[in-house]
Amino acid sequence: MEDTIFDKILRKEIPSDIVYEDDVVLAFRDINPQAPTHVLVIPKEHHPDAAALAAEAPQIAADVLREAQAVADEEKLESYRIVFNTGSGAGQTVWHAHTHVLGGRGLEWPPG
Ligand code: AMP
Numbered sequence: 001m002e003d004t005i006f007d008k009i010l011r012k013e014i015p016s017d018i019v020y021e022d023d024v025v026l027a028f029r030d031i032n033p034q035a036p037t038h039v040l041v042i043p044k045e046h047h048p049d050a051a052a053l054a055a056e057a058p059q060i061a062a063d064v065l066r067e068a069q070a071v072a073d074e075e076k077l078e079s080y081r082i083v084f085n086t087g088s089g090a091g092q093t094v095w096h097a098h099t100h101v102l103g104g105r106g107l108e109w110p111p112g
Helices: 005-010 050-056 058-074
Strands: 018-021 025-029 037-043 080-083 099-103
Touching: 005 025, 005 037, 018 058, 025 058, 037 058, 050 058, 058 080, 058 099
Parallel strands: none
Antiparallel strands: 018 025, 025 037, 037 099, 080 099
């Protein structure tokens, strides 16, 4: 199993700005925020990307989405974007499934 920076964050080997944690998911602020709110929600169980997470653990995928909504509620975001970059061509750089919760500014469509 690949050991990514998010696995190290999960084990508290490197610090992160955690906004929520339970037995299934961890939510923490992105170190390089692209919007006033930029929170990453990750499953504690290791899956390399969103596609693998959905196929191998659909209940945990649902828990990640539920937490993304909870982050948006907590941050009082009227509009927000949930992004799963899947594959290097789409900008994925960390091979532990995660979603970005982005909000607090206008978001253009289509994205770059
Ligand atoms: P992606 O490019 O979709 O794989 O997203 C990976 C995200 O992880 C990027 O937005 C990075 O800024 C973020 N990131 C990388 N290292 C850390 C870290 N130590 N703490 C918080 N966020 C990080």
